[in-house]
Amino acid sequence: MTHTEHGDAATARAGEILRTEVGSGLHGIAIAGTDDHDEMGVFVEPPECAIGLRAPMDHYVWRTQPEGHHSGHGDxxxxxxxxxxxxxxxxxxxxxxxxxxxxxxxxVYAVTDLGAELRALAPAFLSRRTVERFVGYLDGQTDRLLGLGRQGGLPNRPELVERYGYDVKYASHALRLGLQGLEIAEHGRLTLPMPDADRERVLNVKSGGVAELDDVLADVKARILARLESGMPLPDEADTDRISAWSVDAHRRHWKF
Incomplete structure (x- = not known):
């Protein structure tokens, strides 16, 4: 097979309500000629999968590259x-x-009325728990960069390590994650593409402009933890009652029940 595909394409496409870019281009940190293109979509399962006896279908994947091959520029x-x-x-x-x-x-590459409603719910998802989750992901990526703990999620880019002393691309993603978690903690929002100052800081790391790995994430986690300690403009948890009620209604309308 010349590409990778998992799941039922027809089911996913038929129920699609939203699809957007999610990669480096969305964050504003793509470097011309080096990055692949990432998209994420949302679809409503048919009723036989969600409430019937047919097996649930919770995701669909399509990649330009075959299984086991890393994506690169143009993929x-x-x-x-x-x-x-x-x-x-x-x-x-x-x-x-x-x-x-x-x-x-x-x-945004595809959006229906339901997809637009979902996007309008965005503030209901942000919470203290969101910020804590960002910190958890940041810790995991930092440990992998330092050679600590589980290494399974660390891409194999020996050419970057040889040239710069560490994987600058992976480090830039860790920094981006930390800065976005900090923005949510401080302002209760997520700006895309990233604000100019944050974007330039990430691009500087990604292009090899920061010689020491220890300097990449300096102060970011500490600032997030300080905000968690002092308080933030967010509830402790997402507004699950509102989100759940919308989900029930959205499924009914999509199925025309």
């Missing part, structure tokens, strides 16, 4: 989640899952 990676799966991950504060909710209009 496209698409992942689509069922609405139920997407909402569960978003309520839990998964950083990547939140991106379609905050993507600017020019990064």
């Amino acid at each position: 496209t990676d698409l992942v689509m989640y069922s609405l139920r799966k997407f909402l569960k991950l978003a309520v839990a504060g998964n950083p990547t899952i939140l991106l379609p909710l905050f993507a600017p209009e020019d990064s």
